[in-house]
Amino acid sequence: MGDQFVAVLTSESSQSTIQQSKPPSRRLKWVPTSTDHIIAAEKRLLSLLKIKYTTEQVNIGSGPPGSKIKWFRSSSNEPRYINTVTFDSSENSPTIVLVHGYGASQGFFFRNFDTLASKFQVIAIDQLGWGGSSRPDFTCKSTEETEAWFIDSFEEWRKAKNLTNFILLGHSLGGYVASKYALKHPEHVKHLVLVGPAGFTTESEHSSEQFSKFKSSWKGAVINHFWESNFTPQKLIRGLGPWGRNIVQKYTGNRFGSYSQGDPLTEEESKLLTEYIYHTLAAKASGELCLKYIFSFGAFARKPLLERFIFYFQ
Numbered sequence: 001m002g003d004q005f006v007a008v009l010t011s012e013s014s015q016s017t018i019q020q021s022k023p024p025s026r027r028l029k030w031v032p033t034s035t036d037h038i039i040a041a042e043k044r045l046l047s048l049l050k051i052k053y054t055t056e057q058v059n060i061g062s063g064p065p066g067s068k069i070k071w072f073r074s075s076s077n078e079p080r081y082i083n084t085v086t087f088d089s090s091e092n093s094p095t096i097v098l099v100h101g102y103g104a105s106q107g108f109f110f111r112n113f114d115t116l117a118s119k120f121q122v123i124a125i126d127q128l129g130w131g132g133s134s135r136p137d138f139t140c141k142s143t144e145e146t147e148a149w150f151i152d153s154f155e156e157w158r159k160a161k162n163l164t165n166f167i168l169l170g171h172s173l174g175g176y177v178a179s180k181y182a183l184k185h186p187e188h189v190k191h192l193v194l195v196g197p198a199g200f201t202t203e204s205e206h207s208s209e210q211f212s213k214f215k216s217s218w219k220g221a222v223i224n225h226f227w228e229s230n231f232t233p234q235k236l237i238r239g240l241g242p243w244g245r246n247i248v249q250k251y252t253g254n255r256f257g258s259y260s261q262g263d264p265l266t267e268e269e270s271k272l273l274t275e276y277i278y279h280t281l282a283a284k285a286s287g288e289l290c291l292k293y294i295f296s297f298g299a300f301a302r303k304p305l306l307e308r309f310i311f312y313f314q
Contacts, residue, residue, distance in 0.1 A: 033278075033282045035132055035135075035283065038279045039055075041272070042055075042085075042132060043055075044276075045107050045110055045272045046107070046110060048268070048272065049113055051113060051117045052088045054085070054086050057081040057082070057083060057084070057133075058160050058161060060081065060082055060156035061080065062078060062080060081133060082128060082153070082160075083105075083125065083132035084124070084157075084161070085123070085124045085125075087113055087124075088117065089118075089120060094120055094166075095121040095123065095163065095165075095167065096116065096121070096122055096123070096168075096169055096193075097123045097125065097163070098123070098124040098171075099154075099169065099170040099174035099175075100131075100172075100174050101171045101173040101174045101175070101196075101198070102198070102288075102290075105126045105130050105131025105276075105280050107131070107276050108171075109124055110273070111269075123161075123163075125157065127150055127174070127177065128149065128286075129286030130286070130287045135284045135286035135287070137286070138285070138286050138287065138290070140289075140293060141293075142293060143294060146294055147177075150177045150180075151180055155184075155185060163188070164187075165188065166190060167191045167192075167193060168181065168182060168191070169193040169194075170193070170194055170195070170197060171195040171196060172195075172196055172197065175194040175195060175196065175197025175199075179305050180305075198301070199294065200304055200305045200306045201300065201304050201306055215298070227291075227292060227296075227297040228297070230289055230291065230292045232285070232288045232291055233288075234282070234288045237281045244278070244282060245278050248274055248281065249274045252277060253265075256269075256270070257270065
């Protein structure tokens with residue numbers, strides 16, 4: 001797997017190739033990030049768990065460039081893989097499949113795995129184009145193609161794993177994907193669990209007066225331009241080079257520490273999660289480019305779930 005090089009700021013020790021007579025210096029050092037680095041960081045993060053687990057790269061097939069299958073479209077016809085983690089459970093436990101949200105991957109659930117595995121056969125995946133899964137070129141040009149990217153690749157994964165009648169849990173964007181999958185393949189989903197799901201309403205249904213005023217301001221216009229240009233948070237992390245990891249560290253500390261509603265992360269958890277998140281964000285852009293096709297500025301769904309659910313149950 002090819003490496004993508006990202007800059008980080010490091011402090012040189014006395015073992016540096018710089019002459020030892022000079023004091024330690026701070027300089028730019030280019031270090032690689034790749035799927036291998038993501039998997040290694042994932043392994044270190046999951047080492048915190050009590051429950052045993054197995055990991056595998058599930059082959060979901062391949063297709064030639066220009067294939068009619070949306071998620072196969074790429075400059076390469078290499079096989080695609082879905083990174084999958086399966087946790088030990090008692091015999092005959094119901095199966096629950098976890099689908100992560102935007103900018104995330106299955107490791108974000110690491111604090112939930114031990115508890116869930118006491119009741120369920122837990123399987124967590126990195127969606128295609130995220131985490132340790134394959135990152136093919138993202139060539140979707142519409143909401144329909146983008147939805148198919150995630151829904152159809154998940155269905156191929158299900159077939160490869162020979163799963164049926166399972167509980168499907170989706171968080172945030174994962175809730176949107178899980179819902180669209182359940183609507184298309186209801187015969188396989190025993191229960192659908194949505195945790196803070198995104199994409200239920202449109203801007204016209206849920207926009208506030210304050211947001212409307214901001215969007216019409218020059219600041220809102222600039223941000224909207226970046227949104228429609230598909231400028232993702234991951235691009236910012238890559239573009240910041242040596243400062244990208246510091247941004248991730250602050251994000252981890254705030255989201256899962258200072259602003260956490262539960263127990264804040266321990267120092268070890270924060271360190272391992274930061275390293276894991278950094279590599280998942282800094283690796284090749286792929287699934288992240290779905291953002292503007294599924295949501296308009298403000299994260300309002302272009303094809304809201306509420307409309308689909310109402311239509312489905314009529």
